[in-house]
């Protein structure tokens with residue numbers, strides 16, 4: 001059974017339809033890569049799932065509970081957010097907090113966890129992403145790759161059922177991409193459920209088990225990642241894959 | 249400048265300075281504290297876009313910034329008694345300078361809040377924080393650092409603006425100077441003297457400002 005299903009999500013900005021009837025099923029342990037050209041609605045999709053944008057139609061079924069997007073209480077939004085986590089393209093770290101404080105903030109403030117316990121978890125998460133020697137650094141003192149790993153540690157700390165990643169490596173210099181992808185691969189191996197918007201075909205091919213290709217607000221094609229890359233069905237998919245392959 | 253003038257200046261310096269320490273400085277600091285509280289609240293109401301309250305805040309800022317402080321002082325001190333409300337000079341001045349400076353501070357703080365990248369707010373939501381928690385713990389601390397130099401400039405202006413309170417009979421430095429002038433007729437030298445004392449006050453504040461700016465330069469910066 002699906003842990004999370006999205007049914008017929010719709011979203012327009014003014015007269016521009018950005019998401020037209022998108023449906024997705026996520027089972028526990030899935031690593032789903034979402035590919036698609038710029039402007040196809042990938043970021044908007046993730047933002048709607050965490051209510052950073054309000055979708056115009058459709059519903060979400062999370063752990064067996066139905067949530068119509070247009071009719072969710074503040075309390076439910078809060079509950080859903082407490083079960084999910086988000087990793088941003090631009091990291092969005094709290095600039096006035098150290099790496100450790102970034103990770104513990106959601107535990108201490110939102111979940112009222114005692115400080116000592118939160119710090120223990122926070123340090124464990126930073127260790128996990130390879131930042132044992134950076135607990136007390138501020139974001140401005142960290143490289144992009146390190147900042148994004150703090151972002152991932154922050155996402156992990158709240159023990160989410162699923163993590164949404166929005167192009168986690170797109171803002172990074174090429175030589176820093178690897179360290180972030182390594183952490184994500186490790187999470188995938190540990191069974192973390194992830195929905196990952198990415199332009200990294202290698203990640204989609206080798207780490208994700210399922211690939212969704214979006215264009216102009218619809219899912220053009222989706223398949224197991226092996227099938228997707230070995231036997232793409234749609235012309236638009238083939239063109240996109242070869243286009244990206246050539247770039248990298 | 250003869251010996252008599254010297255004596256008058258030496259004799260009055262302490263008296264005027266004392267008023268500065270007893271009246272001008274407390275008035276400035278207390279008004280500024282009120283202004284910061286008003287400024288933060290008014291800025292947050294506008295940023296959070298609270299219907300109704302936001303319009304009231306805009307109206308407040310519009311009135312205060314569009315009328316002279318002197319008029320505001322006169323309304324409170326000379327105007328209110330006609331409807332039966334009598335307030336002493338010092339509390340009147342405190343009220344007017346607090347409310348007046350609050351309007352300017354709110355604009356500075358609002359701009360600073362809006363300069364903080366919205367992504368951090370979204371990240372706060374995503375780790376389960378509420379809007380209030382995000383504002384109090386993430387946005388405001390950063391905004392107040394951004395606003396620090398401008399707020400300090402407002403404070404330095406305020407020190408000098410409090411001299412207007414002499415017009416509602418408050419015996420601060422200017423009025424004290426005028427008392428000495430009334431006895432000695434040495435307006436030129438005495439006004440220079442009180443100007444010098446204001447200059448000393450502002451110089452000290454400027455030093456504190458640059459020290460503070462260095463300390464606050466950036467998170468993790470030295």
Ligand SMILES: Nc1ncnc2c1ncn2[C@@H]1O[C@H](COP(=O)(O)OP(=O)(O)OP(=O)(O)O)[C@@H](O)[C@H]1O
Pocket residue numbers: 013018036037038039040041042043044045
């Ligand atoms: N807040 C907004 N207001 C108006 N239009 C928006 C807004 N956010 C996104 N859009 C529009 O919605 C469309 C989809 O944007 P979205 O950011 O979801 O695309 P994307 O697939 O993530 O693209 P990219 O790969 O460049 O990140 C674009 O045409 C964009 O201009």
Ligand SMILES: [Mg+2]
Pocket residue numbers: 042043044166167
């Ligand atoms: Mg995007």
